[in-house]
Amino acid sequence: MPTLLSETTWQKSLAQAIRDPQELISRLNLPEELLEPARKSAHLFPVMVPISYLNRIEPANLNDPLLKQILPIDLENAFVPGFEADAVGDLNVRATPGMLQKYHGRALLMVSGACAIHCRYCFRRHYPYGDEPRTLQEWEPVWQTLQADSTIQEIILSGGDPLLLTDLRFHDLCERIAAIPHVKRLRIHSRLPVVLPDRIHAGLLEMLQRLSEQGTMPWMVIHVNHPNEIAADVEHAIRQLLQAGIPVLNQSVLLKGINDTTETLIALSEKLVNLGVLPYYLHQLDRVTGTAHFEVPEAQGRKLIEELRTRLPGYAVPQYVREIPGEPHKTSLLG
């Protein structure tokens, strides 16, 4: 059964991901003095890098834009006023455990606490995932809430990474969602097509296609910050999603020293639209403890977007937004 084989393939790739700071440093030929700070910062948020992603990093290059996304460094321990654990106000909008509803018509489900990569700038690095429902019974209140609220047209799967659910669990989830008549769209926010591209296999695509035949349109939102992340295996995964009729959008985070130049953002947008992926959001960094060194000033972000507008078709320019707790939508930073 090919589906089963592929399920084993991605799970094997996940199992082989680098989790040890020492191994990360030796495989990338990085200076030994980076080990101590990496170990220290990995205590708070462990190292996690799939091999496919590691292969896109240039060895011995301390400025590699992908390395900076995954290597724990000392600056993560700096105390910077204004940066806090729950910067986006997630803990105030948890009506039912497992579910966040901030915006009209959309409910976000935190279906998995795990990720296949640990991005050092992550806004959820302090999120108490241990409090979310785990067993199928524990999810019942979420289904009841969704069933009872006919204003909810779209379910967003997030986490963590929702595609780390096994095919079996994911299939159950799709069945539950397809059974709610007012839910017309399922949006999947996942970094796996980019960091663990073999997750996109025939079995998963079949499930999503079936969902669309049942009247719930699947949308995929991937997360790429730099054009170097789009390697050949990632292109293949994206093409498969598009060929299956699933629209693909991208969101990025504006990150200092990684994608904070016009040239990088243009190259990223061009690579995406040439594949058929629409740049959706460029997020201003959420001010979460341990991430201050990634912050790009808003004024610089605005200037970057203005330059992008003079160089790219309108559809290739992402919306520059930030999340302000209590607002009824993401806030545009273009004024």
Ligand SMILES: *Cc1c(COP(=O)(O)O)cnc(C)c1O
């Ligand atoms: C960002 C977010 C959404 C999605 O917002 P869109 O503007 O529709 O992309 C939905 N729910 C929560 C809790 C969010 O943080």
Ligand code: SF4
């Ligand atoms: S994949 Fe997403 S949720 Fe997971 S660590 Fe990276 S940014 Fe955070």
